[in-house]
Amino acid sequence: MKQLLSAFIILGACVHLSAAKHVDGMIGLKGHLPRQRDIDHFMKNQVQSNNFTTGDALKKIRANRAADIKDSFLHAWKAYRKYAYGSDEINPLTLEPVTTRNGWGATLIDSLDTIHIMGLDEEFKEATDKVREINFDKNDGEPSKVFETNIRYIGGLISAYELSNDKIFLKQATALADIMLEAFDTPTGIPWQMWDVQTGTGSSEAGPSTLNNLAEIGTYQLEFFRLSQLTQDPVYHKAAQRVYDVMLDRNVPKKGATYSVPGLYPIFIDIKSGKFLSGKPNLGGGSDSFYEYLIKTWALSGYQLQRSLDMWKESMKGIKKYIVSKGSDKRMYMGIGDDEGLDSISDTFTCFFPGTLALASRLLNDSDSMDLAHDLLLSSYNTFARMPTHIGPENFGFLPDGDDDSDLLATQRGEIKKYGFYLDRPYYLMRPEVIESIFYFYRITGDEKYADWIWEIWQGIKANCAVEGGFAGLRDVRLGREGGLIGKQESFVFAETFKYLYLAFTEPNVISLDDYVFSTEGHPFKRSFSFNGTF
Numbered sequence: 001m002k003q004l005l006s007a008f009i010i011l012g013a014c015v016h017l018s019a020a021k022h023v024d025g026m027i028g029l030k031g032h033l034p035r036q037r038d039i040d041h042f043m044k045n046q047v048q049s050n051n052f053t054t055g056d057a058l059k060k061i062r063a064n065r066a067a068d069i070k071d072s073f074l075h076a077w078k079a080y081r082k083y084a085y086g087s088d089e090i091n092p093l094t095l096e097p098v099t100t101r102n103g104w105g106a107t108l109i110d111s112l113d114t115i116h117i118m119g120l121d122e123e124f125k126e127a128t129d130k131v132r133e134i135n136f137d138k139n140d141g142e143p144s145k146v147f148e149t150n151i152r153y154i155g156g157l158i159s160a161y162e163l164s165n166d167k168i169f170l171k172q173a174t175a176l177a178d179i180m181l182e183a184f185d186t187p188t189g190i191p192w193q194m195w196d197v198q199t200g201t202g203s204s205e206a207g208p209s210t211l212n213n214l215a216e217i218g219t220y221q222l223e224f225f226r227l228s229q230l231t232q233d234p235v236y237h238k239a240a241q242r243v244y245d246v247m248l249d250r251n252v253p254k255k256g257a258t259y260s261v262p263g264l265y266p267i268f269i270d271i272k273s274g275k276f277l278s279g280k281p282n283l284g285g286g287s288d289s290f291y292e293y294l295i296k297t298w299a300l301s302g303y304q305l306q307r308s309l310d311m312w313k314e315s316m317k318g319i320k321k322y323i324v325s326k327g328s329d330k331r332m333y334m335g336i337g338d339d340e341g342l343d344s345i346s347d348t349f350t351c352f353f354p355g356t357l358a359l360a361s362r363l364l365n366d367s368d369s370m371d372l373a374h375d376l377l378l379s380s381y382n383t384f385a386r387m388p389t390h391i392g393p394e395n396f397g398f399l400p401d402g403d404d405d406s407d408l409l410a411t412q413r414g415e416i417k418k419y420g421f422y423l424d425r426p427y428y429l430m431r432p433e434v435i436e437s438i439f440y441f442y443r444i445t446g447d448e449k450y451a452d453w454i455w456e457i458w459q460g461i462k463a464n465c466a467v468e469g470g471f472a473g474l475r476d477v478r479l480g481r482e483g484g485l486i487g488k489q490e491s492f493v494f495a496e497t498f499k500y501l502y503l504a505f506t507e508p509n510v511i512s513l514d515d516y517v518f519s520t521e522g523h524p525f526k527r528s529f530s531f532n533g534t535f
């Protein structure tokens with residue numbers, strides 16, 4: 001599928017619109033290119049605050065906190081290094097290596113940029129040598145998720161290259177992306193959900209073989225854009241943009257159908273027809289990073305990918321109207337909804353959204369969105385802050401303001417009264433989303449209060465999740481360690497959870513939001529202000 005395409009000059013007097021549409025995804029939803037004066041306007045909108053509190057005492061506290069988090073990261077890394085080096089994960093309770101994602105070393109690669117940012121030079125050098133040995137042509141023999149391969153491996157390698165400039169990472173990212181492009185060779189160009197590297201066949205995790213979901217078709221645009229830029233080969237960007245072409249071309253919002261609100265997409269899609277199937281729109285698992293990548297891809301491209309911005313704006317209208325809902329505790333929640341009504345259930349995945357919305361509000365200079373982002377941050381943080389462990393559940397429900405609570409169980413009513421929400425799935429898997437959103441608020445406002453929130457959550461994580469093999473999950477965040485531990489430590493613990501924890505206490509110019517865009521897996525990619533539409 002890989003083919004060489006000559007570079008196109010997109011901007012300028014001799015723009016060839018139809019070619020641009022097919023090659024670069026540069027045409028906006030309504031067929032327009034960004035205007036230079038819009039780009040100039042967005043360039044002025046600084047993301048990070050200029051108002052961070054200074055002073056020696058605070059500096060010392062923050063440095064101690066950063067050092068504490070780094071020590072714990074190192075503790076987990078050393079356990080992985082000792083018992084499971086080069087495998088995808090370590091079971092933090094049994095200390096056994098676990099193969100979950102092709103067996104190429106998901107934790108090794110997902111951790112690289114955090115190791116670099118923390119200044120762990122020896123560990124970085126050793127890990128680099130290990131990366132050199134990986135052969136992506138072979139795997140453990142099991143089909144694996146294309147989405148996860150992209151966000152953890154390709155994203156991790158690109159980011160390691162961004163920070164270290166070591167060409168091995170770009171070489172390996174390209175080698176792997178070339179293999180994964182085969183998974184986009186479908187009747188529509190929308191990728192398979194699962195890909196078997198050995199046999200070169202696609203499948204779905206469950207249900208009909210051509211089933212995929214919104215997040216897993218729409219979370220390539222950032223990595224593939226950056227890879228195209230770095231390699232000067234548009235093939236990756238073109239494949240990722242084609243997903244948008246097809247989903248927009250073949251689906252028209254229609255009342256009474258699964259896709260009824262413009263910009264709010266159902267979760268499930270058939271990759272063969274390119275048609276949406278079912279699954280009420282939401283911002284949680286199965287959908288989340290699709291929306292996240294609209295605004296981030298636009299920002300990463302130096303404001304050139306106008307269609308992504310148009311899609312984001314359209315989605316925002318639907319999100320504000322049908323997904324965001326006031327709870328009985330007067331906090332604003334993110335439910336599951338469309339013009340047929342709202343399900344008042346949410347999950348911790350949705351909690352990435354306040355941070356992304358705050359970022360968008362700074363990029364677009366839109367203070368109304370900042371207010372909403374803050375309201376949503378409060379309910380997200382509350383799911384952690386109200387627990388005795390300072391750690392929130394995987395899934396939670398709320399009662400829309402003014403609704404009758406008679407459908408709820410007595411325990412749920414009791415929890416709503418006590419916490420403002422009830423716990424639906426009470427476990428915790430060291431997920432980063434709440435910390436991530438608070439991190440954005442810290443960097444955007446400069447308000448030390450947010451760093452303190454992160455520190456409080458970190459105290460809960462350290463007290464409840466730290467074990468010999470790293471950091472385990474909790475069965476019940478109400479009970480903490482006493483309620484039982486889960487022997488699972490996903491690679492995102494190293495890529496995201498520890499990165500956001502640490503960056504809340506470094507100097508704010510370390511991986512500034514004005515210089516980098518974080519991928520959904522927490523991998524920073526350099527923003528390209530000079531990008532002119534040409535690879």
Ligand code: DMJ
Nearest residue numbers: 289431432433492520521
């Ligand atoms: C991460 O792998 C990514 O953030 C992904 O988009 C969904 N969430 C997990 C962590 O919870």
